[in-house]
Amino acid sequence: MSTSRRKFLKWMAAAGAAATVPEKLSAHEHFTGYPDSYGVLHDTTLCIGCRSCEAACNEVNDLPEPDKPFDDLSVLKEKRRTDDKSYTIVNKYDVEEHLRSPVFRKFQCNHCLEPACASACFVGAFTKTPEGAVVYDASVCVGCRYCMIACPFDVPTYEYNKALEPRVMKCTMCHPRLKEGKLPGCVEACPMEALTFGKREDLISIAQERIRKYPDRYVDHIYGIEEMGGTSWIYITGAPYEEIGFRTDLGITPAPEFTSGALAMVPIVVGMWPVLLGGIYAISKRKEQIAKKEKEDEVTRAVNENQAKADENLKNTKEKAQKDQEFAVEKAVKKALEEAEKNKDSGKEES
Amino acid sequence: MSETIHTLQEFMTQTKGVIYLLALGFLVSFTWFWTFLHKKDKD
Amino acid sequence: MAEEEKQVTRHDVEESRSLFTPFNMIAGIFLIVGVILAFKRFTGGLGAVTNLDHNNPWGFWIGFDLLTGVALAAGGYVTAACVEIFGMKKYHAALRPAILTGFLGYSLVVFALLFDVGRPWRLPYPFIVNQGVTSVMFEVGACVALYLTVLFLEFSPAALEWLGMKKVRKLAIRLTMVLTFLGVILSTLHQSSLGAMYLIAPSKLHPLWYSPYLPVFFFVSSIAAGLSMVVFESTLSYKNFRNKMDEEHKKSRNAITIGFGRAASLVLAGYFAIKIFGVALGNHWNLLFTNMGLWFQVEMLGFVLLPCFLYAIGVREKNVKLIRFTAFWTVLGIVLNRFNVSLVAFNWQLPMEARYFPSWMEIGITLFIVTVGLVVFRFIVTRMPIFYEHPEYSTEH
Numbered sequence: 001m002s003t004s005r006r007k008f009l010k011w012m013a014a015a016g017a018a019a020t021v022p023e024k025l026s027a028h029e030h031f032t033g034y035p036d037s038y039g040v041l042h043d044t045t046l047c048i049g050c051r052s053c054e055a056a057c058n059e060v061n062d063l064p065e066p067d068k069p070f071d072d073l074s075v076l077k078e079k080r081r082t083d084d085k086s087y088t089i090v091n092k093y094d095v096e097e098h099l100r101s102p103v104f105r106k107f108q109c110n111h112c113l114e115p116a117c118a119s120a121c122f123v124g125a126f127t128k129t130p131e132g133a134v135v136y137d138a139s140v141c142v143g144c145r146y147c148m149i150a151c152p153f154d155v156p157t158y159e160y161n162k163a164l165e166p167r168v169m170k171c172t173m174c175h176p177r178l179k180e181g182k183l184p185g186c187v188e189a190c191p192m193e194a195l196t197f198g199k200r201e202d203l204i205s206i207a208q209e210r211i212r213k214y215p216d217r218y219v220d221h222i223y224g225i226e227e228m229g230g231t232s233w234i235y236i237t238g239a240p241y242e243e244i245g246f247r248t249d250l251g252i253t254p255a256p257e258f259t260s261g262a263l264a265m266v267p268i269v270v271g272m273w274p275v276l277l278g279g280i281y282a283i284s285k286r287k288e289q290i291a292k293k294e295k296e297d298e299v300t301r302a303v304n305e306n307q308a309k310a311d312e313n314l315k316n317t318k319e320k321a322q323k324d325q326e327f328a329v330e331k332a333v334k335k336a337l338e339e340a341e342k343n344k345d346s347g348k349e350e351s
Numbered sequence: 352m353s354e355t356i357h358t359l360q361e362f363m364t365q366t367k368g369v370i371y372l373l374a375l376g377f378l379v380s381f382t383w384f385w386t387f388l389h390k391k392d393k394d
Numbered sequence: 395m396a397e398e399e400k401q402v403t404r405h406d407v408e409e410s411r412s413l414f415t416p417f418n419m420i421a422g423i424f425l426i427v428g429v430i431l432a433f434k435r436f437t438g439g440l441g442a443v444t445n446l447d448h449n450n451p452w453g454f455w456i457g458f459d460l461l462t463g464v465a466l467a468a469g470g471y472v473t474a475a476c477v478e479i480f481g482m483k484k485y486h487a488a489l490r491p492a493i494l495t496g497f498l499g500y501s502l503v504v505f506a507l508l509f510d511v512g513r514p515w516r517l518p519y520p521f522i523v524n525q526g527v528t529s530v531m532f533e534v535g536a537c538v539a540l541y542l543t544v545l546f547l548e549f550s551p552a553a554l555e556w557l558g559m560k561k562v563r564k565l566a567i568r569l570t571m572v573l574t575f576l577g578v579i580l581s582t583l584h585q586s587s588l589g590a591m592y593l594i595a596p597s598k599l600h601p602l603w604y605s606p607y608l609p610v611f612f613f614v615s616s617i618a619a620g621l622s623m624v625v626f627e628s629t630l631s632y633k634n635f636r637n638k639m640d641e642e643h644k645k646s647r648n649a650i651t652i653g654f655g656r657a658a659s660l661v662l663a664g665y666f667a668i669k670i671f672g673v674a675l676g677n678h679w680n681l682l683f684t685n686m687g688l689w690f691q692v693e694m695l696g697f698v699l700l701p702c703f704l705y706a707i708g709v710r711e712k713n714v715k716l717i718r719f720t721a722f723w724t725v726l727g728i729v730l731n732r733f734n735v736s737l738v739a740f741n742w743q744l745p746m747e748a749r750y751f752p753s754w755m756e757i758g759i760t761l762f763i764v765t766v767g768l769v770v771f772r773f774i775v776t777r778m779p780i781f782y783e784h785p786e787y788s789t790e791h
């Protein structure tokens with residue numbers, strides 16, 4: 001837990017002191033990894049497939065007994081991979097078209113310079129140490145297994161059969177032993193010097209030197225200098241890499257770069273969505289208000305219109321009534337006059 | 352914090368950490384800012 | 395579960411429901427099997443129930459319970475955005491069921507993760523112990539945790555009305571706008587980040603599915619998923635809980651179906667376009683007629699372009715039946731897409747015998763989780779004001 005505590009504090013300090021961080025914090029910075037960090041060179045042309053490295057690894061890491069003893073070389077025939085009981089395995093490849101003898105290739109964590117596992121882990125359980133080893137801290141691991149998804153070399157394995165405290169299992173480059181000044185278990189055990197431990201820079205020179213000296217023996221490529229941004233374990237071999245279990249299609253992009261673009265969008269969404277959504281909200285709100293206002297206006301207009309109509313009606317009726325009245329009066333007068341006339345006439349006749 | 356950063360991984364740990372904190376801060380302050388901006392509408 | 399009785403009051407329904415309806419029986423079986431499997435999982439480890447191995451660390455649970463679950467629970471933020479932010483008040487009746495489905499959906503996702511991760515009791519570690527900020531999963535985790543809280547608060551008024559706690563409800567209602575904004579922001583982030591999780595593994599995901607656009611693909615398809623789920627869910631609810639719905643809910647049903655169908659059609663059209671742009675971006679045309687490419691075409695033509703057109707026809711002809719069917723079809727398409735990314739196209743370069751296929755027990759636990767969800771859903775909608783407005787608050791909004 002101590003490493004994680006430290007990391008967290010560093011993190012908080014970074015937040016407070018972002019301004020004081022030196023010019024190193026520039027997006028265009030090219031990170032070259034820890035200077036003088038260690039690595040291992042595996043020269044498959046020297047490897048005889050004795051499995052001494054597997055046995056030593058098992059021992060120094062206190063791993064459980066293997067199903068078949070380490071001196072049983074028949075397992076070399078299968079294409080094995082590491083599992084939760086073994087950090088390293090050696091496979092045999094028959095590459096008759098290129099070489100008469102088979103090629104043996106040791107497989108373990110490559111200790112990437114920019115580890116995909118570390119980039120992927122959401123509790124930061126992996127650390128690239130300045131010594132070169134990529135170490136795992138089981139005391140924080142949640143067991144999501146995203147590191148296994150992320151690792152391009154399919155290295156991390158999981159203790160699927162443990163209910164209580166399952167761990168991710170992978171080679172540690174014997175980091176504890178390095179700290180004590182010792183060699184990694186496998187390197188110490190190798191009888192053929194197929195494994196060379198040293199500063200990565202020096203190992204690269206050694207590898208280049210061997211290829212230059214024996215151009216017929218080696219393929220002119222050092223695997224691990226650039227693959228996935230570079231690894232602390234590097235390889236030279238006599239057969240094409242893709243035929244002895246290496247993936248040659250990984251490219252040279254360091255893993256964290258695959259996700260950095262997407263992660264960079266997070267603050268943009270946080271910053272711009274409120275603005276965008278706020279704008280849309282304001283527009284819809286405004287529309288709603290206008291609609292409401294229009295409705296109100298409509299209502300008042302309708303009311304007014306009705307009122308006007310009603311007034312007119314009233315006026316009309318009134319006028320009509322008056323007219324009717326006038327007419328009736330006129331008529332009555334006329335009638336009366338006529339009657340009077342009649343009476344006059346009839347009176348004349350009577351008299 | 353004067354030590355140099357050697358890996359992209361380390362660089363991202365620091366910058367992303369700062370960004371997460373800033374984003375959280377922004378969300379909180381934006382809520383306040385929104386109410387500040389719309390105060391007039393209320394009365 | 396389909397009550398034939400018509401015109402029954404709430405209490406009658408409660409009492410007339412026998413314990414041994416077909417739904418209860420099947421649910422019961424799933425629950426019992428699930429509990430047994432859960433016991434096996436937590437005593438024997440992941441290996442006791444799953445087919446996961448060192449090459450295939452993620453299986454059915456991540457593909458279905460997490461990726462599909464989150465996409466299908468998108469109805470909550472999509473509807474909330476439509477109603478509260480875009481001001482489409484006529485879809486108001488769809489809001490509460492959508493929020494409820496979203497809330498339950500996310501709860502189930504988290505519940506399912508307890509089975510999948512090795513040490514579930516440590517799920518808060520990324521936030522309280524050590525922050526792995528460089529991980530896309532850190533972002534997913536943070537957003538899902540926050541969004542679950544948001545959904546809980548968005549859903550709370552219904553529960554508070556049921557409990558009759560007026561004062562607290564008023565407080566919750568006042569938060570509506572903030573919650574809606576937060577919900578949309580958080581959803582945008584984690585829906586897209588679920589896709590971004592695969593960005594770190596270009597060497598393992600088939601190039602037709604791997605693209606720098608992955609986060610955008612996941613986000614846009616989640617909108618289509620959310621819209622379709624609202625329609626799909628309302629179809630199922632109408633069949634089963636019609637007697638819980640008030641007049642407003644029933645009346646606006648068709649308008650919601652048509653409106654959401656139109657929106658889904660549009661979104662699918664855009665989604666199809668950007669998927670094609672994705673192929674062009676990587677210049678992967680030559681892969682289209684390989685085996686994986688043909689499968690990619692099945693997904694694109696049969697489950698994106700086809701529903702896009704079916705929706706359009708349904709909307710033009712006001713054929714709600716067709717729209718409802720298309721909603722179901724689109725939901726299937728989303729399931730297919732998430733399975734393709736997480737299982738079919740992932741590790742495609744491995745030899746057949748090293749590939750992963752789920753064990754029946756993994757599917758059993760997923761069924762158990764879905765059943766729990768359905769039971770809780772039924773419990774809530776038969777009691778709380780989801781499909782109807784509580785009479786005391788019906789004048790608001």
Ligand code: SF4
Pocket residue numbers: 109110111112115116117118134150151152153154155156170
């Ligand atoms: S090989 Fe895999 S496990 Fe080892 S450091 Fe690289 S990414 Fe991590």
Ligand code: SF4
Pocket residue numbers: 120121122123124125126140141142143144145146147148168
């Ligand atoms: S399994 Fe553990 S180490 Fe691997 S990513 Fe998850 S939390 Fe990190």
Ligand code: SF4
Pocket residue numbers: 046047048049050051052053054090104106189190191192193194195
């Ligand atoms: S101990 Fe050396 S020679 Fe033997 S298998 Fe391992 S690397 Fe090869």
